[in-house]
Amino acid sequence: MRNIILGTRASKLALAQVEEIKRALEKLDPDLEVILKRIKTRGDILKDWMPGRGLEEKGLFVKEIEDALLDCKIDLAVHSMKDVPVELPPGLAIAAITKRVDPRDVLISRDGLLLDELPRNARIGTSSPRRKLQLVFYQEHLQIVPLRGNLDTRLRKLREKEIDAIVVAAAGLVRLGWQNRITQYLPYQIMLPAGGQGALGIEIRQADEDIKRILQPLNHDDSRIAITAERCFLRGMGGGCQMPVAVFGQVQEGEVTLKAVIVASNRERILSEEMKGSSRNPEELGMELANKVRTMGFKKDSSSFVFENPRLSGRVYLVGAGPGDPGLISLKGIECISKADVIIYDRLVNKRLLGYVKDKCKLVYMGKLPGESLSQAQINEMMVREARKGKTVVRLKGGDPFLFGRGGEEVEFLAQNNIGFEIVPGISSALAAPMYAGIPVTYRKFSSCLTIVTGHEDPSKERPVVNWANLARQEGTLVILMGLANLSQIVKKLISAGKSKNTPCAVISWGTTPNQKVVEGLLGEMVEKAKGARPPGVIVIGEVVGLRGKLNWFEKKPLFGKRVLITRPVVQAKSLVGLLEERGSEVVEFPTIEISSLSNYRKLDLAIEKLADYDWIIFSSPNGVDHFWKRMNVAGKDARILSKSKIGAIGPKTAANLRHMGIIADFLPDEYSSEGIIEGIEKLGIKGKRILLPRADIAPSFLPEGLRKLGARVEEVAAYRTELSSGGNSAIIRDSLRKGKIDIIIFTSSSTVNNFIKLVGDIDLAGARVACIGPITAREAEKSGMKPDIIPEEHTMEGLVEEIINVLSNPTTRKA
Structure with missing residues (x-):
C-alpha cells in the first residue's frame, strides 16, 4: 500500500473537492491510500479582508499550501482553478485539470x-x-x-x-x-464567470514524474484547453480571480471560443469581446485577446481596470516575403499585404507580391544596396510614424524576418514605442534555395544535422561570433547566407581549420527564381568556379550537394530561364502568368490595354431592357460577360431575363464566366479562328435572327460582318472600354528588347499588338520570338512589321503556352 499526502483547506467545499479527487485516485489504484492534510491559508485567517484594500491578493487561498508542497510536507494539492494565480511558484506545476462542473x-x-x-x-x-x-x-x-x-x-x-x-x-x-x-x-450575457471557474486543478512538484503519471487519467482535455486560454488571457491583462475581469472558454470541434468581459472601475464602459482560435494553441488565443482588449483602452490600475481613450494607433506587421518565388509567401502574409495602408519593402521582395495591395496603399521602397538604402534608424522611425497615424503598416522583408534580417531590432523598437505588432514568418532562402537546386539539406545517408550561419557579420563587432574552426569540424550540412563577397575568406578559414578541400559545395544565386544559377564543385575549387556568381547567394557545403545530379527539378522546367513579355490587361493576365511561371519562365508584365467602364451606358441599358427581343446574345470575351452582368444588376435583373434567348460564348474562358453567372452557353465554337467561329455559327441557322453582341467599344469587325453575311440582324453594343495603357515602363521594355533580354513576346488580341507599337515604337526585337493567340492577332502583328513565330492550333491560353514549349523544344526552330 502506497501513501500520498494531499493538502487542502478545511472548509466544507474544500473538503468536498479533495474527497472527490481522493475517491477518483483510490479507484484508479486500489493499492493507493490518499491521506488528507488540512492547512490554513492567509485567506482563511484574514476574516475582514476585502479585495482592493491594499493587502497582497495573489495566491491568498493557496500560498501556504504551495509552501507545504515545496517543503515536501505534502505530495499534491487540490485547488479551485479560479483561485490559482496565473504565475505559479518556480518548481510547481498543475499536473491535471478535472472536467469542469457547471461554470455559471x-x-x-x-x-x-x-x-x-x-x-x-x-x-x-x-x-x-x-x-x-x-x-x-x-x-x-x-x-x-x-x-x-x-x-x-x-x-x-x-x-x-x-x-x-x-x-x-x-x-x-x-x-x-x-x-x-x-x-x-445567471446567463453568461449577464454574468460571465471567472477564469478557471468550475474546474479543479491538481498541483504537484514539477519534477515529480511519478505523481504526474498517477494523475494523468484525471486530466480532462477540453477543460484543460479552455482554462489554459482563460489563464493566458488573465496573464496578459495582469489580472487574477480578484480582478474585475471575466473570461470563459468553450471547446468545440477543435476550436476554442474565448469570451471576456471587463468593466471599468468607474463604470464608464463595459467591454465584451470574443475571439476564436485553434484548440492546438490556446495560449496564443488568450494572449491575442488580451492584447486586443489592451489596445482598446483598458489598462490595469492597482486592483481594478480603467478605460482610457486610446491614442490613434495603427499596427505593424513584420511579414516574411519568402526567398523570391512569389508563390512561397504564406496566406497570412498575403492577407496582411492586402489590408495594409503602408508597405515598406526591401530590394529582394518579389514585386509581384505588391499586386495584392489595395487601392491607395502607400508603397515605400527601402532598398538594401549600398548608396540606395535608408538607414535602419530611418526605417524604424518610419514604421512608428505611420503607425501613430492610425495606419496598418506592413514591413515586407525578403526571406524570414528573424533569420539574419534585423527583424528583432525592428520589433524591439516598436515595443519601446508602444506600437502593436505581429510577426508573420517567411520561408528562408537557407532552406528554399537548396530545395530548388535539388539539394536536400538533410539526408539520412549523409547528413542528420544542419547549421545555418551568416557570411556577412557586422564589421563593427570586436570579435566574430561565427567560429569557422568549429564549423570545419562539424558533420552535416553547412549553409551560409550573404557570404558571396567573403567566399574566398570563408573557404580559406574552413580548409585551414581541417575541412577537406574535396567536400562537395554549391553556390546558388537568385534561388527559387527563373534567374537561378547554380555553381557546383569541390570546396577547394569553388572560389575560382564561382567568380561570376552574384548576390543574393546561398552557399551549401556538405555531401548532400552530390544529390543535385539526381534531384534537380526546377531548372528542368520547359521554360526555365526564359523571359516572357505579356501584353494583356492586368485584370486578365493572372491565368496566363500562372501558366508561364508554372513552367519555369520569368514573366515581364507590360499591359498595353486598360479595361474601364463606359462614360455612358444608355445604349447598353436600352438593350438590356429589351433582351426578350433577341434570339441570340453572343459574348466574345470574359470582360463582356462581367460588364454586361454589372449593368443587369444595376437594372435589378438577373439570369431569368435571358430565358427567351440563346447564349453564345467565344472561347472557354468566356463560357466559364457565363457558368459562374449561372448560364450554360448554347454555342461554343470548336475552332477559335474567325473562319471557324463563323462556320460554327452558320450551322445554327441564324438567318433572320436578331443577335446582340455586347463587346468592347473597339473590337474586330469580322464577327458582326460575318453574321450579317449569314443573314442575321446584328446589334453591336459597347459594354466596356479598352484604352491605351499609360505604358509607364516603356523605356525599360525598349531597353530590354534592344539588349536581347526578352525571349518571347505574347499578343492575345489585335488591340495588344496595336497598343504595343504605340507604346514601344518600331524597334528591332533582337531575336525575341512573337507568339500570337490566333490568326487574327497574327495578321495584325504582320501588318505592324513583326513576324509571328508561334500560333497555336488551339486558340486558348493553354494552347498558346503549350505551343511555345513545342517550338522552343524543337532545335530547328530555336532562336540563335
Missing part, C-alpha cells in the same frame, strides 16, 4: 425572487469585483454589500436577513449537493 454563477435570494424581480435598491452580497461590476452594470439600482466567508457563512447571513440575495459559483453548490438552494442560474 447563480443567484440565491431570500424570498425566491429572480434577479429582475428584486426590488429597487435590493442588497446583494458578494466581495468579487467581477460580480459586483457586472451586476451594477446590468441593474444600476442594485446595492452591492461586501460579503466574505465560506458558503455556510454566506447562506447564514442571507437567512438572518442582512441581505436580499447572494451570488456564488454554481460549481461549489453542486459539489456540496446544495443545488436545491439555487434560485436562478
